Amino acid sequence: MTTPGAGPLALGFGLTVTPENVLGVRAVVMQEATDLQNMLRGEEQYLTLPALGRDPVSGDMSPAFNAVTHGLLARARDHITSLFALGEELAATARSYGLTEGDIAASLARTEVSKIPAPLRQLAGLSAAASRPIPTTAGPLFGGLQ
């Protein structure tokens, strides 16, 4: 993404951010990041428990499995971080368009799917005719609760 400015912004993937769609794009990105984050958090319930016995899985093999899973999860976490970073850049872009913190926060409560660019709708699996709200999971996402 380029430096935020007052004009349209090319995101790649055929997406161009404008003052009209910036909040819709950001809502989709933030929802995606939040969904993935919650998915990972749900997996953390596989707790590290005291070793039961001296079988090879509990002893030698377990660290090997853990190394693989940690590698996979590290990639997932990096992906989530990049999505949240994109969301933060889009918030900065929205501010440069003159939108307020209130506008940005409110956009997560309900976003008109029709204002989201088609390529992003497809990525997010949203129908153009749909009018469902993209649910918010939080109040002020940036700065409000730091």
Place this chain on the structure above:
Amino acid sequence: MTRHVAWAVVAVGTTLLVLAGCGGSPVPALSPGNGLPPRPAPLRLAGIDPCTLLTSAQYRQLGVNPGVRSDYEPGRPLQGTACQWDTQKAHQRIGYGGSLVTNRGAEYALGAEPLRAVGGYAATTTGSALSDPQWYCAMLVDVAPGQSLLVDYSVESEDVPGMTHQKACDNAQTAAGFMLANLKAAQ
């Protein structure tokens, strides 16, 4: 975008299932002789919304956003209701979880780490198979026979300077104090 991460999660879940099948999970006896100090009084978990375990003042004090309900899926090791409070930002992204676990007591993690206490209730702590212990701590508070209040703290972005597993558990313990008090008040 979800697909890229989803396959990773599926792969990890499969790996863990293999581990569970071969190595087995310790399920200590659920009885008064569970190896933990006596609890002051059993606390009821049924009918409690886990997202009410922290008040708005408390989650703000912890530096996180309002909670999101995220109950455990069927077939997983832990069963019950859960809520997550996160910061939802790219850097120093932290999260707290509060779960009302209905199928495992605090003795589930007994022996992993030294015992702690929260409001007079014994608490065990451990890590997650999916997280570096430096960035994650799970605390199980012994609130009822065969059930527990699970409170976890995590640094999902793995970038908070000076963080250790001990500090992560200290943070979980602070949140557990809030949650236990609210759970008691809801009885």
